[in-house]
Amino acid sequence: MSIVDGTSPSLAAADAVPRATNPWRRFVPWQGRAGRVDLALMGAILAVVALGVALRPLKPFLLASHPVMLEFLTGDLTAIGAAAAxxxxxxxxxxxxxxxxxxxxxKLDWLTWWTGRQWGLGIVRMFTASERAVRFAGRATELRPWTLRAAVVxxxxPGVPTAVVYAVAGMAGMRLATFLIxxxxxALTMTGVVAGLGYGLGQRAVDVVLLVDRYASVVSLTAIAVAVLIPVVKRLIRRR
Structure with missing residues (x-):
């Protein structure tokens, strides 16, 4: 069964579209005026980012008390290992x-697939500054079906630009049902490996998680402080 069911944007076609001259246009993936679908999709993406930021300081608390809930909310490998322990x-x-x-x-990867279907190379350029990744995305429709399927799996x-791969799947015309499967x-394979490691460690891993829980407030405040300070330090380094 082919994963391509329509004409998808190519690198040449995308490059043929004039780039917007307004400076702020480089922060949006669409060309021209945004439609309702564009705004709704961008709003959903921003909501996902906001949810991730809101959950970050809560992770140390949920890790020890509700690790299964935490792994469902975040898909975090640490939470999966803790829940298995x-x-x-x-x-x-x-x-x-x-x-x-x-x-x-x-649970939310379909949004990334949709961004590729909706915006093509526009969203890839937002996800990465690598021209190699953009060229790869532009040739997505030329890939053999099994290559793109393997890439999604x-x-x-670690180290794979997950968002780019999912966006390319949507851009190349992969059906949503195929993508989700x-x-x-x-994800099931990766979860099984991490859960197996956590299950094997057992009580030792639980003891570490409980230690984190004991100092959860310190861990959360430290994480917030680091997140705030890193951009400040980078700006100071650039100025010097």
Whole structure:
């Protein structure tokens, strides 16, 4: 079954479209005036980012008290490992840890797929400054179907530009159902590996999680302080 069901934007076509001259236009992925779909999709993306920021200071607290909930909310590998460690001592069924973790990793990936379908190379340019990645995305429709499918499954691996791969899948015309199946397969594999490690460590991992919980306030405040200070330090370095 082919994953291409329509004409997708190519690199040459995208480059043929005049780039907007207004400076702020480089921060949006669409050309011309934004439509309702553009605004709704961008609003959803900003909401996801805001949710991630809001959850960050809560992670140390939820890690020890509700690790399964945390892994579903964030898809965080640390939370998956912690939940599996609690499963080892009978606090939660292991199957629930694996399913919740995989669901947490993929639950919003369809938005990224949609951005590729809606904006093509515009969203890729927002995700990465790498011209190599942009050229790869521009040739997405020329890839063999199995290559793109494999890329979606392997996108969960560390170091892979996950958002770019998912956007390219949408841009290349991959059907949403196909994308979701492949995406979940990759997430389920990764979750299984991490959960297996956490389950194997058992009580030792739980003890570490509980130690984090004891100093949760300090950890949260430190994380917030670091997030605020890093941009300030970078600006100071550039000025010097």
């Amino acid at each position: 609690f499963a080892r001592i009978g606090e939660a069924p292991l199957w629930l840890v694996v399913v919740a973790g995989a669901a947490g990793m993929v 392997l996108a969960v691996l 492949l995406d979940f397969a990759g």
